Amino acid sequence: xxxxxxxxxxADSGRAPLMTxxxxxxxxxxxxxxxxxxxxxxxxxxxxxxxxxxxxAPERPDK
Amino acid sequence: xxxxxxxxxxPAGTLSRHGRPALARQRAxxxxxxxxxxxLCAHDCGVNRLAGPAGKCHAGADTRVFLAQVEVSxxxxxxxxxxxxxxxxxxxxxxxxxxxxSWNPRLGEPFVAASIAxxxxxxxDRGARSVMILGGEPTVHLHSALELVAELPAEAxxxxxxxxxxxxxxxxxxDGMFDVWLADYKFGNDACAARLAGVPNYVRIIEGNxxxxxxxxxxxxxxxxxxxxxxxxxxxxxxxxxxxxPGGKVNLRSGFWPAWQASRHPELRGxxxxxxxxxxDEIARDLGLNLVR
Numbered sequence: 001x002x003x004x005x006x007x008x009x010x011a012d013s014g015r016a017p018l019m020t021x022x023x024x025x026x027x028x029x030x031x032x033x034x035x036x037x038x039x040x041x042x043x044x045x046x047x048x049x050x051x052x053x054x055x056x057a058p059e060r061p062d063k
Numbered sequence: 064x065x066x067x068x069x070x071x072x073x074p075a076g077t078l079s080r081h082g083r084p085a086l087a088r089q090r091a092x093x094x095x096x097x098x099x100x101x102x103l104c105a106h107d108c109g110v111n112r113l114a115g116p117a118g119k120c121h122a123g124a125d126t127r128v129f130l131a132q133v134e135v136s137x138x139x140x141x142x143x144x145x146x147x148x149x150x151x152x153x154x155x156x157x158x159x160x161x162x163x164x165s166w167n168p169r170l171g172e173p174f175v176a177a178s179i180a181x182x183x184x185x186x187x188d189r190g191a192r193s194v195m196i197l198g199g200e201p202t203v204h205l206h207s208a209l210e211l212v213a214e215l216p217a218e219a220x221x222x223x224x225x226x227x228x229x230x231x232x233x234x235x236x237x238d239g240m241f242d243v244w245l246a247d248y249k250f251g252n253d254a255c256a257a258r259l260a261g262v263p264n265y266v267r268i269i270e271g272n273x274x275x276x277x278x279x280x281x282x283x284x285x286x287x288x289x290x291x292x293x294x295x296x297x298x299x300x301x302x303x304x305x306x307x308x309p310g311g312k313v314n315l316r317s318g319f320w321p322a323w324q325a326s327r328h329p330e331l332r333g334x335x336x337x338x339x340x341x342x343x344d345e346i347a348r349d350l351g352l353n354l355v356r
Contacts, residue, residue, distance in 0.1 A: 018132050019130065019132065021160075023320055025334060029334075031318045031320050031334070032136060032318075033136065033160055033320065034130065034132070034134055034136060034146075035134055035135050035136035036132060036133065036134060036135070037133060037135055037143060040135050052356075055139055055356075056135040056136070056139075056142065057135070
């Protein structure tokens with residue numbers, strides 16, 4: 001997503017698209033910038049033992 | 064040179080949150096007036112930004128936002144945070160992870176304080192713990208940042224994410240406005256700062272601002288480990304922090320990303336090695352730094 005696609009000036013933040021950037025390295029490390037909550041949940045799902053991600057994506061009570 | 068009177072309602076560092084929005088409104092007007100002879104950052108350009116884009120940052124009086132969303136990648140004590148990123152910066156770090164919008168203040172959407180404030184309030188109502196203003200470098204758009212502070216709830220935790228390259232004039236306008244300063248100490252010597260970010264006299268300027276911020280707000284200092292720069296940059300930064308900010312919070316970040324124009328510098332074409340990260344951690348441990356995540 002290009003930065004200009006983010007309607008940051010919109011008052012309706014509920015529909016504003018979110019943006020996270022990932023860099024997947026050949027050794028399997030994942031660098032993340034601007035991590036959003038939905039993406040943190042996705043990363044936690046992929047690797048529940050990742051200590052960097054776990055506190056950033058608390059488990060939902062209904063899961 | 065234009066003299067800008069900075070409204071103050073209380074001695075520095077003692078402003079209560081209750082009075083913050085009203086004071087921010089006054090300070091925003093002063094910050095906007097200061098653009099006529101802009102000396103908000105240490106470049107001290109003295110250009111008239113009210114007439115249009117000018118100075119090292121190439122910014123005019125209009126502010127644009129390239130990102131405004133709830134994020135969880137920052138320090139655990141601050142997240143979730145509603146992060147508002149202004150386009151434009153006074154530094155030219157070759158490795159900038161937001162290179163395009165950081166270097167070009169004309170990217171992004173026009174800043175409307177009321178709209179962003181409404182979104183921030185909604186995020187706070189949904190559980191965000193703080194509102195963070197960042198860039199680029201938000202000091203470039205200090206007038207807009209203060210306009211936003213004036214629209215936010217007085218009790219909100221406000222975070223100023225900065226390269227700490229602001230001027231004394233900017234500090235006066237910022238005094239008491241933010242609960243947390245999240246400040247970069249990027250380079251441990253002037254030579255690396257000049258070569259990688261095009262900024263002179265870096266160490267003196269940043270250290271002065273960090274000491275000022277530590278005295279007036281909660282300060283968290285960030286250092287991004289760069290490949291090949293553990294000894295020349297991280298070690299001097301760590302030693303200074305241990306000596307001048309003992310016990311202060313330090314976030315040593317090891318996720319260097321060879322972004323933007325990093326490839327212009329051979330040592331910055333890759334990521335941090337495990338050995339470098341371990342060496343950096345060892346330096347931090349030996350100095351007894353208070354590392355936070």
